Amino acid sequence: MLAHLFIPLLGYSWLASAAIDFSDFNACPQVWLKEFVPPNCDYGSSTQEAIDDDWECLCQAESFLEQSAQYIWEECGCEELDSTANTLSSFCSEVGDPIQGEDTYIYYGDGFVLPCVDPSTGSSKLSVADIAGIVAGVVGFFALLVAFLQMAVALEWIEPQYEPWPQIVKILCCSSIQVENRKTRKAKKQERKELAKRKKEKEELEAQRRQDLEGAPPSYGRGWDAARDMQL
Known part of the structure; x- marks a missing residue:
């Protein structure tokens, strides 16, 4: 008898203190959003007012934004990070406390680099060697182009004045x-x-x-x- 009474009470208690609903987010980001929810931001999701309080708290929790973004970038990739930033920005705007645009969340995720670059491809911050390689490639391309045009003039494919x-x-x-x-x-x-x-x-x-x-x-x-x- 007591067991029958206890189970409904337990169910009611769980509903009253239900975790924040992240079902609007994709599966991979959900894991990390739930992981870093601050305890003080879970007001329960039994009423719309409580839901709004949850999101208002989350949108102001810088540690939640930074940590979740970093792990989503590392574990889920740029596409999921972009999608999460878009959805999160929408939720925060609805409660009147928007984060500083979607780019802010992406910044948090990939180490302050735009556009987002998947961790598997490395950072988009270019080293001196990378820049030198790019410059050499551009110079080489124009050298080949000039050589081709010179040859075209010599073979009379194009007019000499060009x-x-x-x-x-x-x-x-x-x-x-x-x-x-x-x-x-x-x-x-x-x-x-x-x-x-x-x-x-x-x-x-x-x-x-x-x-x-x-x-x-x-x-x-x-x-x-x-x-x-x-x-x-």
Whole structure:
């Protein structure tokens, strides 16, 4: 008799304190969402008010968001993380406490990297070697493209005026040519200043010499000048 009474009471107690319902999420994320629910966020799901309280608490629980996102990314992958972020953002918006967009949850999951990259493919943060490889690949591609176009011109597949290499050289050399032109103009300007300065000095010397000659007594030959100097 007591057992018959106890079972319904146990069932009622379980309903009154039922766990938060994550049935709107896919199966894999559900495991980790349930795993990291803070105890203080489970108000029971017997009423709509309790459900709203649950979600309002979850949407403010940063540890729940971070931990669940990280494990969903590691164990379920990017597609599930994106789906979970979308659904979670919708739930949080309904209770008036939205998380900072879906990207925030994805950030929590894959280590602050967008777009999301599955852990099996490695992080999307590029190393120096990765960047160097990408640059080398791009340069190699353009080199092959230029070589192909040059060959096409040589074989008369395309018109000579479309030959790419002279245009590329012109573009690459343009900046250096401009720098050299500026240096040349500056040197010529400085040279003109020096020539003008020397010319002015020469004119001043000529003027001084003429002035000295005009102020000197007339000369009657070397002998007369020597006798005059002795008398003076």
